[in-house]
Amino acid sequence: MSTDVELQCRCGEIHGWLRDASPSTSNRVVCYCDDCQAFLHHLGRAELLDERGGSDIVQVAPSMISFDRGSELVAALRLTPKGLYRWYASCCKTPLGNSLTPSVPFIGIVTELLQQAPSARPCDEVFGAPRGRILGKFAIGEPPPGSLKPNVRLLAHTIRKLIRWKLRGNAWPHPFFDRASGNPKYPVAVLSTAERDALRPLCGPRPARA
Structure with missing residues (x-):
């Protein structure tokens, strides 16, 4: 059975909905890649x-996501000029979702966004357990x-x-494009090589400090 899931950043300024959420409409994975680690280190999260x-990431179609408050606070980071768009709340550094361009119609939501609203339910209940764990070399x-x-x-x-x-045309409407x-609706920053290199020692498999 599908359900609508309330989305909210940590401070509550950004709010929205994930519609028709269920194990069959999503793909939940745990990613260990150093880019995902670097992004959260950059945010201080x-x-x-x-x-x-x-x-812990839930991949969904872009058309399932909408924001009804605080969208002016959305921003994005790319670790490289051609890397993923990593969307986040500029107010409190809550990650909102990872995406490519709309030609590849998916958004990967870090589950923090799904757990902040008063109506939040355990992710296992809504999406099922992760289907797999990837890029364990990091x-x-x-x-x-x-x-x-x-x-x-x-x-x-x-x-x-x-x-x-x-x-099915589920790239549209897109919450970020x-x-x-x-084009992106919101500001996008790209890390410099020096900024990116400074994050690598914090990431696996052998971080300078864990």
Whole structure:
């Protein structure tokens, strides 16, 4: 059964909804990549990483997400000029979602955004347990089981989701991109090489300080 999930940043300035949420309309994974770790370190939100440096992410179609308050506070960061758009709340540094351009119709929501509203329910109840753990070579300490080798089943499931969302036109309306121009609606900053290099020692597999 699907449900509508209230979205809210940590300070409550940004509010919205994830519509029609369920295990069948989403794809939940835990990612240990050093880019996800670097992003949260840059925001000063490393406490959102699990003990191995993983980010709990729910991937959904862009059309499922809308914001009804505080959208003027949305901003994005790219670790490299061609990297993911990593959207966040400029007010309190809550991560809002990771995306490519709308031609690849998905948004990966770090579960913090799903847990701040008064109506929040455990993610396992709404989305089910994570389908897999990926990029364990960047994990801090012992890589979680199954995270080092490619997860063929998870990859196939992800590709099916993307194809379905694209064929159904679920890229639009997009919470972060303007349909007419195809450009981001909100400010986007790109880290310099020096800024990016300064974050790497904080990330797995052997962080300078965990």
